[in-house]
Amino acid sequence: MSLDAIKELLGPGGYIDDPQDMGPYVSEPRGRWPGTTQLIARPNSVEDVSAIVKICQGSQIPIVPQGGNTGLAGGNTPLGDEIVVSLSRLNTIREVDAAGFSMTVDAGCILADIQEQANDANRLFPLSLAAEGSCQIGGNLSTNAGGVHVLRYGSARDLVLGLEVVLPDGRIWNGLRKLRKDNTGYDLKQLFLGAEGTLGIITGAVLKLFPKPRQKVVALVGLRELESVVALLSLAQESHGEVLNAFELIPRLAIDFVTTHLPDCTDPLATQHAWYALIELATADDNTPLTPVLENLLAKAIDLQLVEDGVIAQNEAQAANIWRLREEISDIQKHEGGSIKHDVSVPVQMIPAFITEASQAVEQAIPGIRPVPFGHIGDGNIHFNLTQPKGAATAPYLDQWEAINEIVHDIVARYDGSFSAEHGIGRAKVDELRKYKSPLELELMANLKNSLDPNNIMNPGRILSEDDL
Numbered sequence: 001m002s003l004d005a006i007k008e009l010l011g012p013g014g015y016i017d018d019p020q021d022m023g024p025y026v027s028e029p030r031g032r033w034p035g036t037t038q039l040i041a042r043p044n045s046v047e048d049v050s051a052i053v054k055i056c057q058g059s060q061i062p063i064v065p066q067g068g069n070t071g072l073a074g075g076n077t078p079l080g081d082e083i084v085v086s087l088s089r090l091n092t093i094r095e096v097d098a099a100g101f102s103m104t105v106d107a108g109c110i111l112a113d114i115q116e117q118a119n120d121a122n123r124l125f126p127l128s129l130a131a132e133g134s135c136q137i138g139g140n141l142s143t144n145a146g147g148v149h150v151l152r153y154g155s156a157r158d159l160v161l162g163l164e165v166v167l168p169d170g171r172i173w174n175g176l177r178k179l180r181k182d183n184t185g186y187d188l189k190q191l192f193l194g195a196e197g198t199l200g201i202i203t204g205a206v207l208k209l210f211p212k213p214r215q216k217v218v219a220l221v222g223l224r225e226l227e228s229v230v231a232l233l234s235l236a237q238e239s240h241g242e243v244l245n246a247f248e249l250i251p252r253l254a255i256d257f258v259t260t261h262l263p264d265c266t267d268p269l270a271t272q273h274a275w276y277a278l279i280e281l282a283t284a285d286d287n288t289p290l291t292p293v294l295e296n297l298l299a300k301a302i303d304l305q306l307v308e309d310g311v312i313a314q315n316e317a318q319a320a321n322i323w324r325l326r327e328e329i330s331d332i333q334k335h336e337g338g339s340i341k342h343d344v345s346v347p348v349q350m351i352p353a354f355i356t357e358a359s360q361a362v363e364q365a366i367p368g369i370r371p372v373p374f375g376h377i378g379d380g381n382i383h384f385n386l387t388q389p390k391g392a393a394t395a396p397y398l399d400q401w402e403a404i405n406e407i408v409h410d411i412v413a414r415y416d417g418s419f420s421a422e423h424g425i426g427r428a429k430v431d432e433l434r435k436y437k438s439p440l441e442l443e444l445m446a447n448l449k450n451s452l453d454p455n456n457i458m459n460p461g462r463i464l465s466e467d468d469l
């Protein structure tokens with residue numbers, strides 16, 4: 001009955017109720033949490049989102065808010081009883097305020113479209129991740145997405161000035177302020193950033209813009225030891241922190257995987273190295289050439305015997321080839337069989353010790369396992385992905401996913417790290433949250449959830465389990 005009310009509200013084209021047409025809304029990138037639902041609501045106004053939530057609240061129908069459905073923690077697909085509220089038709093750029101370095105957008109705007117509109121206004125919106133062609137800003141803010149430029153600009157949370165949210169009772173909170181300073185009590189927008197749709201549906205946001213870079217240089221360097229990678233990062237930060245745009249770690253095995261399985265992707269260095277760092281510098285200043293700055297940094301690093309060899313991209317095609325080596329790592333692993341994933345962070349100085357210890361521990365558990373630790377090392381964030389041993393059967397290997405996760409996450413906890421650096425909790429890590437957060441933190445989280453969503457209709461079972469509430 002209530003579902004009929006939603007259909008009537010939205011009219012034909014505003015919803016999907018035929019399971020044949022639901023594919024992209026009920027499957028997700030890793031294929032781990034296939035879903036089902038009776039209804040996918042596709043509102044095209046904030047008022048309709050509000051009306052849907054009011055109907056659902058009245059009938060206790062649980063809701064999964066959905067953006068681009070690229071999330072990697074299983075929070076984005078429905079479990080059967082839940083309806084999906086897709087934000088994809090709420091996709092208008094409401095205003096670009098170039099002079100004020102801000103932009104106001106609907107939650108369903110695709111991240112790449114936002115970047116493009118900012119660029120057209122001679123500005124930069126710096127959030128950047130491999131899923132940017134399909135993820136939506138509402139999803140990015142709800143997962144507090146990271147990506148490759150956190151080192152310089154912060155994560156999604158740091159890029160927001162104001163928010164508009166439909167609360168679990170259907171009321172619309174208009175917090176779309178452009179203020180850089182506003183110390184008027186609790187910062188309510190922070191509640192919804194990273195909440196993965198469990199406290200309300202983000203419908204709009206005021207985003208921060210930055211000066212558009214006019215120069216960008218990219219280098220790939222080879223190093224013998226992880227300690228040298230961390231020392232090079234420190235050197236780059238202390239000498240050129242204001243232009244350091246990205247600093248990514250790549251292990252040799254990842255270069256082998258990418259160059260083997262993507263034949264048009266080549267190793268830019270003539271010799272092989274145990275570890276690689278991708279360094280990107282960028283600046284809005286077009287008077288001071290950036291390439292000599294990077295050359296000086298690398299020369300210094302070679303003098304200090306941190307770097308064995310390196311190459312600076314001479315043109316955009318070479319820069320793209322270097323970035324491709326990094327961006328294809330996660331996807332390309334499937335050509336080598338199963339991959340057990342981790343998205344962890346530890347204090348940056350602890351990275352060498354963590355990778356060494358965690359690699360030894362998983363090798364002990366599964367002899368022949370192939371660790372491929374890569375990622376945003378500048379933020380202490382390692383995607384500690386583990387490819388199956390050569391020739392092993394994939395299904396039994398993947399059956400050990402949780403046991404291996406536990407080994408790795410226990411080590412992360414000892415290093416005062418995080419078992420979810422940027423992908424969130426969703427359904428995937430609810431148990432880990434219970435294990436690694438303190439009782440007081442869990443209690444405060446449950447209090448927040450209970451006070452905003454006492455009937456637990458917003459993305460139930462994600463982040464907190466029913467037992468926690």
Ligand SMILES: Cc1cc2nc3c(=O)[nH]c(=O)nc-3n(C[C@H](O)[C@H](O)[C@H](O)COP(=O)(O)OP(=O)(O)OC[C@H]3O[C@@H](n4cnc5c(N)ncnc54)[C@H](O)[C@@H]3O)c2cc1C
Pocket residue numbers: 029064065066067068069070071072074075076087107128129130131134135136137138139140141142143144145146147148196197198200201202203422423426459462
């Ligand atoms: C190839 C690839 C690369 C990736 N790289 C990165 C990376 O570098 N860094 C990173 O952090 N993540 C990365 N991700 C994960 C993913 O892209 C991000 O989590 C992204 O921010 C999710 O956006 P989305 O619109 O797809 O959200 P969805 O997947 O649709 O939803 C994610 C969560 O947010 C909730 N949600 C979505 N929209 C709203 C809304 N409007 N209001 C309230 N809740 C909402 C959902 O309920 C769900 O819990 C990657 C994913 C892929 C497939």
